[in-house]
Amino acid sequence: MTELAGKVALVTGAARGQGAAEARLFANAGATVFLTDVLDADGEKTAADIGGHYLHLDVTSESEWAAVVGEIMDQHGRLDILMNNAGIFKPARLLKTSLEMWNQTVAINQTGVFLGMRTAAEAMIKAGNGGSIINTSSIAGLQGEFGATAYGATKWALTGMTRTVAKELGKYEIRVNSIHPGVIVTDMVSEMVDGKTEQMASRQPIQRLGEPEDIAQMALFLASERSSYCTGQAFTVDGGVHG
Numbered sequence: 334m335t336e337l338a339g340k341v342a343l344v345t346g347a348a349r350g351q352g353a354a355e356a357r358l359f360a361n362a363g364a365t366v367f368l369t370d371v372l373d374a375d376g377e378k379t380a381a382d383i384g385g386h387y388l389h390l391d392v393t394s395e396s397e398w399a400a401v402v403g404e405i406m407d408q409h410g411r412l413d414i415l416m417n418n419a420g421i422f423k424p425a426r427l428l429k430t431s432l433e434m435w436n437q438t439v440a441i442n443q444t445g446v447f448l449g450m451r452t453a454a455e456a457m458i459k460a461g462n463g464g465s466i467i468n469t470s471s472i473a474g475l476q477g478e479f480g481a482t483a484y485g486a487t488k489w490a491l492t493g494m495t496r497t498v499a500k501e502l503g504k505y506e507i508r509v510n511s512i513h514p515g516v517i518v519t520d521m522v523s524e525m526v527d528g529k530t531e532q533m534a535s536r537q538p539i540q541r542l543g544e545p546e547d548i549a550q551m552a553l554f555l556a557s558e559r560s561s562y563c564t565g566q567a568f569t570v571d572g573g574v575h576g
Contacts, residue, residue: 336557338363341409343401345392345449346419348375350519351469354545355416355552357383362553364414367405392419392445398452411460414556415453417446417468420487427482435483442487443494450498454507463506467555468495469548470511472575475567488513492567499565508564510555515571517543538573 342359346352347368360366360383368383369390370376380387390401405412420442423434446468457464473481474488491511499509515537551570554560569575 334361335363336559337414337553340364340413340556341367341405341411342414342416342556343367343369343405343412343453344416344418345369345390345445347416348372348379351514351517351545351548352416352418353379353383354549355418356380356385358546358549358553359414359416359556360385362557364556365409367401369401370419390419392449393440395448398448402452402456406456406460411462412453412456413462413464415449415464415466416552416556417449417466419445420469422481422484424480424484425482426480430482438483438487442484443490446491446494450494450509454498454502454505457507458505464508465556465560466498466502466507466509467552468509468511470495470513470567472513472515472569472571474511475513475569475575495567496565503564508555508560510560510563510565511567512548512551512555513567513569513571513575514548515543515569515574517545517548519545537571541572543570543572 337359342364344352344356347356348370356366356368366385368376368380368385368387371391373389376387388401391397450466468491470491471488473485474492478485495509495511502509547570551568
């Protein structure tokens with residue numbers, strides 16, 4: 334599979350879970366892949382396993398975004414794909430949501446994506462090759478989710494940010510879309526589904542929980558020319574829960 338041959342991709346939160354699956358699939362499709370995370374040991378291992386390159390990146394840091402994208406541009410002169418995957422999920426009802434929890438969730442899930450889109454867009458415009466920016470939202474960014482006030486707020490924000498930025502960047506042939514996963518079995522949600530997998534799966538139209546590879550396949554579609562006329566759209570991958 335070589336549909337991303339010659340492309341350079343950056344995947345955030347790529348040390349494990351969905352980000353690792355996306356990075357692996359991009360690499361298998363022929364892209365040069367840069368994996369970023371704050372989990373350096375896991376990130377370096379994943380990068381070595383897939384033949385990618387690991388860089389440390391705290392997505393809340395404007396200077397670290399500039400350094401990472403600058404290094405990619407110095408090495409390759411282009412950035413074609415940004416996969417904004419990094420995020421946190423700390424469920425809490427409104428009355429149990431502290432300001433600290435709120436600020437941390439917004440900083441990583443929303444501000445991190447803003448910084449990523451802005452920094453990557455500048456590089457893509459400079460290179461003049463167009464590009465694809467893919468933001469990981471959630472079905473919590475399409476519907477209300479009980480007990481996830483801060484998380485849901487950030488994911489709704491990504492839905493709106495994606496649609497707005499798509500309109501701004503279309504003239505540069507940069508496409509911007511969002512993926513909206515349902516319950517995907519990753520380290521981030523493992524505690525939530527522990528012991529409840531069968532019960533939760535039985536409630537879904539497709540009676541299984543999602544795997545990171547399910548999201549990676551959608552990401553590959555959005556990164557490739559197969560989606561060349563898709564921008565500003567929300568792509569749901571949730572087994573039919575949000576219908």
